[in-house]
Amino acid sequence: GESVGLHLPTLSVQEGDNSIINCAYSNSASDYFIWYKQESGKGPQFIIDIRSNMDKRQGQRVTVLLNKTVKHLSLQIAATQPGDSAVYFCAENLNTNAGKSTFGDGTTLTVKP
Amino acid sequence: SAVISQKPSRDICQRGTSLTIQCQVDSQVTMMFWYRQQPGQSLTLIATANQGSEATYESGFVIDKFPISRPNLTFSTLTVSNMSPEDSSIYLCSVDLGKSYNEQFFGPGTRLTVL
Numbered sequence: 543g544e545s546v547g548l549h550l551p552t553l554s555v556q557e558g559d560n561s562i563i564n565c566a567y568s569n570s571a572s573d574y575f576i577w578y579k580q581e582s583g584k585g586p587q588f589i590i591d592i593r594s595n596m597d598k599r600q601g602q603r604v605t606v607l608l609n610k611t612v613k614h615l616s617l618q619i620a621a622t623q624p625g626d627s628a629v630y631f632c633a634e635n636l637n638t639n640a641g642k643s644t645f646g647d648g649t650t651l652t653v654k655p
Numbered sequence: 656s657a658v659i660s661q662k663p664s665r666d667i668c669q670r671g672t673s674l675t676i677q678c679q680v681d682s683q684v685t686m687m688f689w690y691r692q693q694p695g696q697s698l699t700l701i702a703t704a705n706q707g708s709e710a711t712y713e714s715g716f717v718i719d720k721f722p723i724s725r726p727n728l729t730f731s732t733l734t735v736s737n738m739s740p741e742d743s744s745i746y747l748c749s750v751d752l753g754k755s756y757n758e759q760f761f762g763p764g765t766r767l768t769v770l
Contacts, residue, residue, distance in 0.1 A: 576759075585659075585747050585761030586698065631697060642688065643759060645698040 554652045561622045563649045565615040565632035572634035576643065577606060577617045580629045589617070589630075619651075627653045657682055657750050659762035667768045668738055675734045676765045678748035683728035686751040689721070692764070693744045701746075704731040738769045 555561045567575070573594040578586035590601045592608050592615075599606050605618040615632050629650050633643035658681040668674050678687065687704040701721055702712040710723035724732045735742050745764040752760065 583763070585749070585764050588760070642700055642703065643698075644700075647697050 551647065552650045552652070554654060555622050557622060557624060557653050557655050559622055561617075561619040561626070561651060561653075563617040563619075563630050563632075563651065565617075565646050567613050567615060567632070567634050567646075569634060569636070569644070570610075570613060572636055572644075574635040575606070575608060575615050576633045576635070577604075577615075578631045578633060578645075579626075580631065580648075582628075586631060622651075622653050624653045624655060627651055657684065657752055657760045659748060659750060659760060661746075661748060661762040661765050663765060664763065665766040665768075667770065670739050670769055672738055673734055673736045674738065674767060675732050676746050676748075676767075678731045678733070678762055680729045680750050682752075684750040684752060685728070687725060687731045688749045688751070688759070689723065689731070689733045690747045690749060690761075691744045692747060698747065701733070704733075704748075735767065738767075740769045743767055743769045 553563060576591045577589040579589050580586045590604050590606050592599045592606045594610060597608050603620045607616045617630060619626055629648045631648045632646040635643055660679045662677045666674055689701040690698040691701055692698045700713050701716045702710040702723055704710050704723050704725040706725045706728055712718060720736050722734045731748060733746060745766050747761050747764045749759045749761045
């Protein structure tokens with residue numbers, strides 16, 4: 543079936559630096575994308591989303607970029623903090639499959655003090 | 656947002672037995688979902704739990720192995736039947752509140768170990 547994958551399984555950054563987590567998706571029909579953060583022992587937590595009619599969306603310290611031409615998604619975290627250490631998943635949705643997400647493999651972000 | 660609880664939070668079971676996992680939401684929701692997350696891996700959708708009708712299963716998952724109940728709009732159960740060590744995973748329920756386009760909220764998960 544269709545899959546969503548991540549380029550890098552792990553990412554280590556220094557506290558205060560910016561982090562960029564990448565994701566490649568394969569289903570060109572996907573029209574909604576979500577980034578989730580999963581801390582140890584917890585379920586995934588919604589961070590930010592973007593629809594396919596947009597190429598950029600900003601939240602608090604986070605920005606998601608969508609490049610539909612190459613089917614690429616990225617999550618940028620500004621001024622990374624130790625509390626940002628977690629596994630980050632991108633997920634895609636089809637308009638007809640409300641609530642059903644296809645998740646990527648996940649990137650483990652480690653923030654060094 | 657939604658507050659979602661799951662019971663049990665973790666369990667260790669013997670092969671061949673079954674375990675029923677409960678998911679409770681603090682508000683009425685139309686759509687509830689069950690996911691599996693195998694150790695160190697991503698989430699895979701098992702099924703959509705439909706209130707008042709049978710669950711809709713994804714490819715690779717069958718009702719005999721993962722029977723689901725959805726008696727009302729705030730509660731669902733997932734049973735892992737005739738367990739084997741390969742069923743060791745985290746099982747998560749999620750809900751779609753329908754207020755934000757396809758945003759899902761997840762429960763804390765049930766960590767299952769099958770010996």
